[in-house]
Amino acid sequence: MDSDAKRRVTAADVAKRAGVSRSAVSRAFTEGAYLAPAKRALIEAAAQELGYRPNAMAAGLQGRRSNLIAIFVGEMANEYDKEVAAKLISGLNEAGKWPIVIGGSGDAARDAVNNVLRYPLEAMILRSGSLSTDISEACGKLGIPVIASGRVLDAAGVDNVCCRNQEAMAKGTELLIQRGRTRFGYISGPAGFGASAERKSGVIETLDMSGLALHADATGAFTVQSGYDAVMSLPNCAALDALICANDAMAIGALGALRERGRTVPEDISVIGFDDISMAKWPSIQLTTLRNPINGLVSSILDLLDRRQSDPAKASEMIWLDAEVILRATH
């Protein structure tokens, strides 16, 4: 009324309005609490009228679940990362968890994480390799469970979800071998990522088992442009009849470059990617690829979260996801 800054409506205000005690208001908003139905209706009407909502901060202080989850997503430059982030956010929302999202890298990201850790988080979900050990260490001290995906994080109290990169690439390579391809090229991901090594070795080992070897080998940065550049600078491009890319973005770039260099896909040369990002099924692309299962990833993360919350002291868990071969028009 007289105060200048509009103060937030509090349970005491509702109590006064409804002519009951403040405790009754609190009970009206807690699930299991006992309260005379008539009084509950009265309180709800008053609350509705005043636009009251229990203050989650005060409730959290009281020992209630905070329902806050931090997600560290890194740069989100990658298309796949953005899709995962979007699905993860929706999934958490549906589970009644509210994600605080932290992006970026370097010192700024480190500061951001340190500040967000001041909130009583129920978990920290890591979607980026950078800073992951630092973050998980800090979370460990605070008793905040960590769920890592993408990059495997081997530490106490850290649960992991990871795609079987090597097996997936083996399946993809097998597909092209059965199709009669023999002269393979490979565009790898940047060296820092664990997934890069696993995917590449999946290709090489499978080729080896059939007595084949890589005829060309380039390294990209997981971006479309880098896939394009890699193919444009390939010396023996014309000699290849199969090109496997460490992710879809580079495969899409490669498709454009192959067209420019006069190769026709798939008659002339087969191309497959990895991830199955949404662009892979665009009409003008129709990329054959290995699906890095986003829905499975999200539901696994939610499962791990659930299990961790029901038993905070349980041993670290590791969930492996299988990739599925998605046949489209480039194999």
Added chain:
Amino acid sequence: MDSDAKRRVTAADVAKRAGVSRSAVSRAFTEGAYLAPAKRALIEAAAQELGYRPNAMAAGLQGRRSNLIAIFVGEMANEYDKEVAAKLISGLNEAGKWPIVIGGSGDAARDAVNNVLRYPLEAMILRSGSLSTDISEACGKLGIPVIASGRVLDAAGVDNVCCRNQEAMAKGTELLIQRGRTRFGYISGPAGFGASAERKSGVIETLDMSGLALHADATGAFTVQSGYDAVMSLPNCAALDALICANDAMAIGALGALRERGRTVPEDISVIGFDDISMAKWPSIQLTTLRNPINGLVSSILDLLDRRQSDPAKASEMIWLDAEVILRATH
């Protein structure tokens, strides 16, 4: 020690460890507070050792800024939406604000918003038209400022950032007219969105001023597939020499369809889009488009937030952003 669930380290713990009062610990962590340097160092060492961080919930209860901002992003199906969300999150992080992200639509999203509103938010950023009036009403009752973008929201206490859609499309249309194009087609966005109408009228009015009119007119869903479908089902596709699309995704779909129908871009027919999503500059696409300025959008939102916080009672503000013509290879 003896308690089973690892209790969070509290200021009292640090105080005991450092042999000081709890107040001193609190002061050690507040910017302007006075404390003997020697004692501060002592406290910081103890805090470091125990992994202590002030509990943001208790601090927020005390009247400290919560630094929490909600972002309602809707479905995030659109590529542009995902890019905006990513940049917005980074921008907020750099400003020391922690975004709670809410996605989805319908009743689930409504519930999610209602639950997140229990936290003492500093602002609600709306990136989706759906539910926007409901949400802004609820925020108004709670005294939470609302910043809307994309869809203009005309209500008290709501600040807006919006692109000059009509003027932008006029620029794009003008470009193609000057290039000698005369037989225009247009692929519109879905009817529900305000931007759809504005963009279309920008095209039509500009054509009209030159004595031209639309020769073909289809409606898509802002997706790549819908742009592709729209062009494939165009009866008089061969008669057109210019195609303007309400966004980049549909333009990219249209490019693929035009190629299938034997038209060559840009010799035969010009194509422009709207937004300048990251795929627009992919080597195999190189779409000429109108840049819906994401960086400007994000910095405007941050500015509005800043101004609103320094003067909560200020009048609603509306910031208009100009689109820039990005010349690539399809005009």
Added chain:
DNA sequence: CGATTATGTGAACACGTGTGCACATCGGGG
């Protein structure tokens, strides 16, 4: 009707922090 139980409710405490206020200590000037 008296006694016992079921039912509903209000007062009081706890959560962890920031901060106003009073107090202690110390140095220096008269």
Added chain:
DNA sequence: CCCCGATGTGCACACGTGTTCACATAATCG
């Protein structure tokens, strides 16, 4: 030596909620 200002610091309160505990009232049974 005494007094006063300056500088640090501890005590206590407030924030808004959930929940325990004791109590009041109504209902049921002997």
